[in-house]
Amino acid sequence: MYFHIWQKEIKGELYTWKSMLWLLIxxxxxxxxxxxxxxxKELSLLDQTELLWLLGKVIIGVALLIVTVDASSVITTxxxxxxxxxxxxxxxxxxDFILGKLxxxxxxxxxxxxxxxxxxxxxxxxxxxxxPFLAYITFLGTLGVLGFVLLVFAISLFFRSSKNTxxxxxxxxxxxxxxxxxxxxxxxxxxxxxxxxxxxxDNIFSSLDNVLVDYHxxxxxxxxxxxxxxxxxxxAFILLxxxxxxxxxxxxxxxx
Amino acid sequence: xxxxxxxSIKNIxxxxxxxxxxxxxxxxxxxxxxxxxxxxxxxxxxxxxxxITGILRGDEGEIIVDGSPVSDKNHIAKLLGxxxxxxxxxxxxxxxxxxxxxxxxxxxPKKNQERLITTLLSEVDLLKRKNSTIGTYSxxxxxxxxxxxxxxxxxxxxxxxEPTLGLDPQGQLMMQQLLKRLSGAGVTIFLSSHLLDEVxxxxxxxxxxxxxxxxxEGTVDELKQKTNMKDLTEVFLHLTxx
Amino acid sequence: MNMTKTFITTCVGIASLLFAFAxxxxxxxxxxxxxxxxxxxxxxxxxAGDFVTVRGQIMNTGATTLNDVTTYLSLVDTGTxxxxxxxxxxxxxxxxxxxxDAKQILPLSWKIHFVKxxxxxxxxxxxxxSNQIPQxxxxxxxxxxxxxxxxxxxxxxxxxxTPIIILFLLFVLSYRKKVDE
Numbered sequence: 001m002y003f004h005i006w007q008k009e010i011k012g013e014l015y016t017w018k019s020m021l022w023l024l025i026x027x028x029x030x031x032x033x034x035x036x037x038x039x040x041k042e043l044s045l046l047d048q049t050e051l052l053w054l055l056g057k058v059i060i061g062v063a064l065l066i067v068t069v070d071a072s073s074v075i076t077t078x079x080x081x082x083x084x085x086x087x088x089x090x091x092x093x094x095x096d097f098i099l100g101k102l103x104x105x106x107x108x109x110x111x112x113x114x115x116x117x118x119x120x121x122x123x124x125x126x127x128x129x130x131x132p133f134l135a136y137i138t139f140l141g142t143l144g145v146l147g148f149v150l151l152v153f154a155i156s157l158f159f160r161s162s163k164n165t166x167x168x169x170x171x172x173x174x175x176x177x178x179x180x181x182x183x184x185x186x187x188x189x190x191x192x193x194x195x196x197x198x199x200x201x202d203n204i205f206s207s208l209d210n211v212l213v214d215y216h217x218x219x220x221x222x223x224x225x226x227x228x229x230x231x232x233x234x235x236a237f238i239l240l241x242x243x244x245x246x247x248x249x250x251x252x253x254x255x256x
Numbered sequence: 257x258x259x260x261x262x263x264s265i266k267n268i269x270x271x272x273x274x275x276x277x278x279x280x281x282x283x284x285x286x287x288x289x290x291x292x293x294x295x296x297x298x299x300x301x302x303x304x305x306x307x308i309t310g311i312l313r314g315d316e317g318e319i320i321v322d323g324s325p326v327s328d329k330n331h332i333a334k335l336l337g338x339x340x341x342x343x344x345x346x347x348x349x350x351x352x353x354x355x356x357x358x359x360x361x362x363x364x365p366k367k368n369q370e371r372l373i374t375t376l377l378s379e380v381d382l383l384k385r386k387n388s389t390i391g392t393y394s395x396x397x398x399x400x401x402x403x404x405x406x407x408x409x410x411x412x413x414x415x416x417x418e419p420t421l422g423l424d425p426q427g428q429l430m431m432q433q434l435l436k437r438l439s440g441a442g443v444t445i446f447l448s449s450h451l452l453d454e455v456x457x458x459x460x461x462x463x464x465x466x467x468x469x470x471x472x473e474g475t476v477d478e479l480k481q482k483t484n485m486k487d488l489t490e491v492f493l494h495l496t497x498x
Numbered sequence: 499m500n501m502t503k504t505f506i507t508t509c510v511g512i513a514s515l516l517f518a519f520a521x522x523x524x525x526x527x528x529x530x531x532x533x534x535x536x537x538x539x540x541x542x543x544x545x546a547g548d549f550v551t552v553r554g555q556i557m558n559t560g561a562t563t564l565n566d567v568t569t570y571l572s573l574v575d576t577g578t579x580x581x582x583x584x585x586x587x588x589x590x591x592x593x594x595x596x597x598x599d600a601k602q603i604l605p606l607s608w609k610i611h612f613v614k615x616x617x618x619x620x621x622x623x624x625x626x627x628s629n630q631i632p633q634x635x636x637x638x639x640x641x642x643x644x645x646x647x648x649x650x651x652x653x654x655x656x657x658x659x660t661p662i663i664i665l666f667l668l669f670v671l672s673y674r675k676k677v678d679e
Contacts (some may be wrong), residue, residue, distance in 0.1 A: 004360040012348055020668045027664050031657035038651040043547040044611060045586055082344030086405065089309055089340065090361040091333040115664070118656045125651065251313045253306055 001092050005100025006107075013074065013104060014111065022066050026112050030119045033058045038123060048127050049212045055123055056133065056208045057181075060141050063112045064173060064201070067145050071105045071152040072169050076162035088252045094244055102149060109145040113138065132217045133208075140204045143229045147200055148173065150236035157243035160254065176201045200232040260323070262287045262413060262444050263308060268317035269468075270303050277303045278314070279468035285446060290439045292459030293448040296496050300468040301448045302341045305417050308446070309338050322412065334362070337411030339402045339419045347391035351382050351401055354390060355408060362409040376404040379434055395422040403431065413444045420451060432458060456488040466496050530626035531560030532567070532598070534606075534635035541639040546615045552638065554606040554622055558598040566627030567595040569606060576617045576639075586613045595624075615644040 013019060037054055040046045046054075075098075078084040087097065120137065124130040152169045159165050179192070180201040196202045207225035210216045219226065261284035270278040278300040285291050295301045306312035308319055310326040310333075319326045322335050346354060355373045364372060377383040380400035390398065399422055406414060414435075420428045428451075435458060439445050449455050455462060456476050464472040464479075472479055472495050476488055485491040536554040544550055558564050570592035573582040584591045588610050595604055606622065618640040624633045648654065 001361060004357060008346070008357055011353075012346060015671065016348075017668070017672070020664065020671060024661060024664045024668065027661045031661060034653050035650070035657050038653045042647060042650040043613065043645060044549070045613065078344075082342035083346060084344075085311055085340050085342045086338075086344065086358075086402075087361075088311060089333060089336070089338045090358060091330055091363070092361050093329070115660065118660055122651060122653050122656045249313070251306075252311045 001096035002099040002103065005092065005097055006103040009074065009101060009104030010107060013070070014108060019070075019108065019111070022070070022108075023111060023115050026062050026066065027115050029058065029062055030055075030116055034119045034123050048124070049129065052120075052124055052127075052129055052133055053205075053208055053212050055119065056137055056212070057205055059113070059116045059120075059137060060144060060201075060204055060208075061177065063109055063141055064144060064148055064177075066112060067105055067109050068148055068152055068169050068173050069166065070108055071101075071149045072156065072166040073162040074101045074104060075153060075156040076160060076165050079160045080162060084252055094248060098153060098240070098244065101153065102146075105149040106142070106145065109141065113141060129212060132211050132215075136208060136211050136217075136222075140207055140226075140229070143226075143233060144200055144204050147229070147233040147236045150233065150240045154236065154240040154243040157240075157247045180205055198228055198232075200229050203228045259287055261285055262289075262322055263446065264320040265304070265308070266318050266320075268304070268307060268314045268319060270300070270307060270312065270314050276468050278307070281317070281465075281468070281470055283463060283470060283473075285444060288439075288442050288444055290435075290445045290458055290460045291447065292455035292462040293446060293465065294450075294452070294455060294462060294492060295448075295465035299465040299496075301465055302417055304465070305338075305340070305415055305446070305448060309336060309340070309415060311340075334409060335412045337406035337409060337414045339399075339406045339414075339416040341417040343395075343398060343402065345390045345393075345398055345401065348389060350387050350389055351377060351393075351404075352386045354401065355404060358405050358408045364408065372408070376407055379407075380404045381430060396424055396427045399423055400427065400431070403434070407438075411443065413446065414438060415446045417448045418450065419447070420449065420454060428454070452488045452492055462488070464492060464495055471495055527630065529631040529633040530564055530567070530624065530629040531558060532564065532624050532626070532633040533557045533559050534569070534622050534624055534633060536622065536635055536638050538638060541641055542610075543641040543643070544612050545643045546612050546645040548612045548642075550610050550612065552608045552610055552620065554635065555603050556595065556598065556606055556622075556624060557603045558600055561600050563597055563599045564626045564628070565597045567598050567624060569593045569595060569622055569624045571608060572621050572623055573640075574619045576619055578616075582618065587611055610640075612640070612642045615642050617641055 033055060037046060037051045041048065041051050078087065088094075116137070117134070120134055121130060124133055148169075151172065152165065155168050156162075156165045159168070176199050179195055180199055182192075196206075203225040207222045207229075210222055210225065216222060263283070263285035265281055265283040268278055268281045269276065277298075281300075281304060283304075293301055293304070303312065307314045308321065308326065310329055321332050324331045326332055346357075349357065352373060355376065356369060359369045359373065373386075374383065377386050380403055382397060382400055382404065385393070385397065390401065393401065399419065403416075403419060406416070416435075420431050423431060432454060435445060435447070439458075447455065447459065459476075461475055462473070462479060463470050472482070472491075474482070476491075479488070479491045480486070483491045483494050485494055534554060534556050536552065538551070538553050542550050542552070556567075556569060571584060571588060573584055573587065574580070575582050588608055590608065593606065593608075598604060610620075620638045620640060622635040624635075626633075
């Protein structure tokens with residue numbers, strides 16, 4: 001069942017003007033970033049590891065933003081366009097419905113990642129960092145996107161409104177992104193360090209730094225960053241389960 | 257021998273913000289019956305239909321459909337074909353794609369899908385426009401497509417909430433003829449409509465809902481006798497104005 | 499007799515004090531007796547991104563040891579007439595020399611990174627603990643040309659090509675949808 005929902009989403013959401021524009025915008029951002037970074041590298045203002053780290057942050061940041069914005073409407077639009085009733089009148093379970101939508105959001109992330117591959121290859125040319133960089137962007141990006149999409153879906157089921165879902169999701173994304181881009185000198189106090197430890201975006205960036213700069217490429221060497229990220233995904237999943245339970249209790253049509 | 261009712265509604269109630277939309281409703285629909293469900297705006301017809309289909313949860317009471325509670329979604333969904341009040345469609349899909357999508361959701365075998373979809377589109381007179389996107393359809397065409405979707409799983413029970421709303425006279429006639437044919441084939445039909453003439457001609461039994469309560473039930477003749485009125489319109493106005 | 503003795507002693511004391519002040523005043527209001535020479539060319543040319551080494555020497559031309567000597571760079575953009583932040587230009591903006599004995603010569607060396615195109619003036623400044631006015635070297639000029647590479651790291655084919663491919667796919671999608679309709 002979820003496969004058909006996924007198929008429908010790919011055709012209706014991803015194979016559209018809107019999604020192609022997202023990919024075009026991503027590509028332009030990556031183009032400008034990689035051009036500026038490589039110009040600076042040629043001026044010896046950046047070394048290659050720092051260049052790749054900056055590019056990695058841009059790729060993950062752009063992907064998280066686009067997928068969050070898209071995920072904010074994939075479920076809520078079904079209610080706003082009144083197509084939810086006909087879907088839920090069919091034998092499709094809520095779990096199948098959510099899974100189909102989730103796979104569609106992950107497909108969008110993979111499309112953005114695919115667009116970023118040529119940039120990754122050209123900026124890591126001449127170094128031994130291409131494969132670890134690609135592998136970790138895939139792994140960390142997928143975990144990060146998964147966590148955020150699960151969270152956004154939970155919010156969607158609570159609000160059933162794309163405007164409220166989008167606003168809340170963007171506030172959460174900004175709230176987690178801003179501390180992650182602070183330099184280490186601004187993270188010396190205890191509170192900042194605790195936030196840094198639990199912030200999924202901070203952990204993604206720190207893990208990339210660990211891989212690229214210190215060349216700690218094994219998963220074990222990055223466990224201190226991966227575990228909080230997995231915990232974030234689990235927390236988002238639990239929140240989604242709770243939202244699904246509430247949704248089923250209230251029914252597809254909520255009593256007003 | 258008394259067959260159990262295919263739809264059994266026992267003491268169902270539903271409130272919205274303190275106001276009772278459905279108040280202690282008791283109703284039984286027999287197998288193969290063509291039941292007309294009438295009521296003025298705000299009487300609770302759509303709320304009742306949504307509770308029967310499981311989309312909305314009642315505050316009290318129970319609804320049994322073909323021996324299973326409505327909470328048994330998997331079983332109920334396969335029995336029912338529904339033309340709901342909300343008329344949302346995936347406007348970017350063609351009619352063909354739309355019906356294929358729902359055929360897959362209802363697990364219609366792949367080898368039967370093409371023939372079934374062609375037949376349904378033909379019955380609702382949309383075959384020539386099957387490859388046009390739904391966004392280009394008129395309201396009436398969308399209504400007919402909604403009926404085709406409701407029939408995709410060959411349902412035992414067909415529930416329709418104002419299915420002829422927005423249809424031109426030819427469209428209404430086509431719909432009525434199709435419903436008559438389905439009823440003749442043994443499908444139980446539960447029709448909510450404002451078109452009293454249509455209900456009077458098609459339905460074997462009628463229930464009238466007013467302020468969330470079933471105030472009258474029976475055949476057209478029985479209702480005319482009870483109220484001493486000439487036709488269904490007068491019966492309806494008499495009962496709902498009281 | 500005693501009064502005369504006291505008077506003479508007092509005069510000598512005051513005279514010594516005045517002399518000491520005079521000597522002291524002369525020492526702090528002058529720059530230290532240091533000679534700073536830049537041994538590199540008067541004008542150093544290059545392209546943005548190049549590294550050059552500025553070599554020089556510092557000599558104590560005085561008769562006594564100078565303590566706590568520090569030398570540092572000062573760079574001015576002659577185009578904008580503004581001082582330049584040496585953040586990326588040099589890793590060691592200052593060199594602590596410590597003590598320089600009389601007539602001693604010590605070498606100076608700075609690795610400079612040409613960060614941005616333009617024309618610049620560089621001086622070396624030396625401070626000693628005992629002096630309030632620093633000593634400066636002659637001016638060395640930098641003439642930094644623009645790095646003319648429009649395709650750093652062969653990035654242009656990717657930076658231009660990828661968006662073009664996506665744009666092409668967008669038009670194909672749009673065309674196909676129009677045809678379907």
